[in-house]
Amino acid sequence: MSFAGEPRSQELIYDWNEIGRKGRLIPEGVTFFDETLRDGLQNPSVTDPGIEHKLKLVHLMEKIGIDVADIGLPGSSQRAFDDVLRMCREITDNKLKLGVACAGRTVVGDITPMIEISQRAGIPVEVYAFIGSSPIRQLAESWDVDLIAKRSAEAIDVAVKAGLPVAYVTEDTTRTRPEALATLFKVAIDHGASRLCLCDTVGHSTPDGVRNLLNFTKSLIAGMGAKVGVDWHGHNDRGLGLVNAVWALEWGADRVHGTALGIGERVGNAPMELILLNLKLLGMLEDQDLTHLLEYCNVAAEAVGWDVAINYPLVGRDAFRTATGVHAAAIIKAQQKGDSWLADRIYSGVPAGMFGRQQEICIGFMSGASNVNYWLRQRKIEPSKELVDAILAKAKTMPRNLTDEEVLAIVETHRAPAG
Numbered sequence: 001m002s003f004a005g006e007p008r009s010q011e012l013i014y015d016w017n018e019i020g021r022k023g024r025l026i027p028e029g030v031t032f033f034d035e036t037l038r039d040g041l042q043n044p045s046v047t048d049p050g051i052e053h054k055l056k057l058v059h060l061m062e063k064i065g066i067d068v069a070d071i072g073l074p075g076s077s078q079r080a081f082d083d084v085l086r087m088c089r090e091i092t093d094n095k096l097k098l099g100v101a102c103a104g105r106t107v108v109g110d111i112t113p114m115i116e117i118s119q120r121a122g123i124p125v126e127v128y129a130f131i132g133s134s135p136i137r138q139l140a141e142s143w144d145v146d147l148i149a150k151r152s153a154e155a156i157d158v159a160v161k162a163g164l165p166v167a168y169v170t171e172d173t174t175r176t177r178p179e180a181l182a183t184l185f186k187v188a189i190d191h192g193a194s195r196l197c198l199c200d201t202v203g204h205s206t207p208d209g210v211r212n213l214l215n216f217t218k219s220l221i222a223g224m225g226a227k228v229g230v231d232w233h234g235h236n237d238r239g240l241g242l243v244n245a246v247w248a249l250e251w252g253a254d255r256v257h258g259t260a261l262g263i264g265e266r267v268g269n270a271p272m273e274l275i276l277l278n279l280k281l282l283g284m285l286e287d288q289d290l291t292h293l294l295e296y297c298n299v300a301a302e303a304v305g306w307d308v309a310i311n312y313p314l315v316g317r318d319a320f321r322t323a324t325g326v327h328a329a330a331i332i333k334a335q336q337k338g339d340s341w342l343a344d345r346i347y348s349g350v351p352a353g354m355f356g357r358q359q360e361i362c363i364g365f366m367s368g369a370s371n372v373n374y375w376l377r378q379r380k381i382e383p384s385k386e387l388v389d390a391i392l393a394k395a396k397t398m399p400r401n402l403t404d405e406e407v408l409a410i411v412e413t414h415r416a417p418a419g
Contacts, residue, residue: 006025013345017282022230026284032272034256036300037087038070039104039250039269040259051083054305055090057260059146060296064276065288068099068255070128075110076115078252081117088343101126101167115162122261123257123399126195127159130169133184134177145180149187160192165324167195167231174198174205174270178216185220195229195255196221203237203267207247210234214251233257234270241270246278261308261315273297277314277355279338291356296352320352321360325368328361363391375407388416 019055036057041048049057054071061069071088090098095414102111102117105127108387118125131148138144152168153177159166168188172174185196214230221228232248234241234257245256258272273293279285281403310317322328327347334343344351344359352358361378363371372391376383391410396400 002300009133012342014280024284025246025282026279027252027254030249030252031103031255032276033255034061034066034069034272035232035233035257035264035269036061036069036259036272037293038072039233039257039265040263040300041072042163042265043263043268043304044266046263049303051086053085054087055301056299057303058087058090058098059094059098059298060292060299062096063292063298064273064290065140066098067287068101068126070101072104073103073110074113075104081113085117088123088125092121092123099126100124101128103104103128103130103169104127104155106131106151107156108155111155111158113399114202115159115164118162118164124169125164127164128165128169129155129159129166130171130197132172133170133180134172135177136175137172137400145183148180149184152184153187153191156188156193157347161205165195166193167197167229168193169197169199169231169233171199172184172204174209174213175198175202175257181216182220188222189221189228193228195231196259197231197233198234198248198253198327200234203235203241205234205244206238206240207243208246209245214248214253218252228256231255231257231282234268235265235299236262237266242274242278245270245275249279261294261312262296263300263306264302266397273314277350280354281350290354294356315356318355319350320363323345323362323364323371325371326367328374329368331359331361334372338341350385353383362401363395363407365396367392367395376411380386381411384414387411390414 001265022246057067068131072084074084090375091098091100100123102114102125104114110131114125114127132141132398133148148354156166156168170181170184188196196217198217217230228286229306230253232245232253236246241262249256256275258270258275259268260272262271273296276285276290276293278300280288281289308315313319333344334346344353350357361371361374361418363375369388369392372388373383391407
């Protein structure tokens with residue numbers, strides 16, 4: 001298979017990922033649900049962004065192809081209500097295609113603010129009504145399945161009567177008994193829920209668990225003769241958030257949740273940018289422009305006061321940097337052929353240009369003359385043998401890569417007149 005319609009990949013890259021492929025990885029028409037401004041803000045180390053950052057993120061979500069965004073819990077505070085209303089008006093005023101959702105407990109007092117916002121903004125708000133369902137949660141809360149079903153039905157009825165679509169969210173779905181899920185899902189569907197959201201709330205699930213839960217849920221829906229969408233909402237406590245999200249789409253979820261940079265409760269959620277990146281590289285999002293992914297992540301990081309790890313895929317400082325001589329030489333040789341496609345892939349499984357970045361070559365203790373020549377020419381400095389040797393000599397004495405300022409200082413020394 002080609003990478004997003006690029007025929008040269010078949011010629012130059014043998015793709016073991018495609019061996020045994022049983023068909024299209026994900027079905028047509030899947031949607032992407034962004035939780036950055038809701039679950040993302042539940043991370044204990046983030047700052048709640050000001051409204052201008054939130055509005056900027058809404059526009060960036062539109063640009064990267066997000067279908068629906070959960071923009072908050074309007075029942076939690078007056079500030080949350082005001083921010084959600086402002087974002088809804090921004091979407092209507094700018095005629096954005098981005099759909100809006102809000103989260104709330106299966107409590108009437110959490111649903112009514114969403115109804116008010118929908119009416120005041122003139123935009124449908126999808127209600128994500130959540131309640132814990134696992135035995136461990138039932139024990140802690142002194143609940144039973146009958147009580148959970150009763151509260152769920154009451155909340156769903158309020159939203160449906162107001163004409164709002166409802167996604168029924170069972171918290172901790174991945175640790176809930178099948179008989180309890182069957183009861184709760186049937187109640188939700190009978191009362192008008194249009195979606196079921198399967199939650200790996202504590203990051204418990206493995207890919208096998210994802211497959212088993214999706215098969216169970218799809219069979220139950222089919223047995224009821226219902227037409228109900230299925231969401232996957234996964235956390236990353238085992239480090240499986242990303243693979244579980246992709247796996248969920250393959251096994252029948254038609255909507256997958258994620259957050260910018262994976263921020264969220266504890267260690268966070270499935271990272272939205274990496275879900276999109278991987279689906280793009282698998283040829284699933286051929287028409288989706290992801291050149292704004294980097295900006296989306298950087299704005300999110302700035303908005304919540306988040307430090308991006310230097311080795312984080314796509315976004316981290318080192319994602320497309322190399323100082324290793326062999327690697328740099330191969331990239332440079334490809335560029336000297338006038339072949340940017342080749343240069344972007346020769347030592348990178350992720351083509352930087354597809355996502356708004358570029359390959360970078362720096363100078364360090366593992367570098368060769370190719371690194372130095374490239375670095376200098378990129379800055380329109382003509383390399384001489386003496387200059388290149390001097391820079392390399394300095395680099396070999398250092399336990400780290402040279403900074404731009406250190407290299408330029410050597411350049412200035414060589415430019416200075418003798419004596």
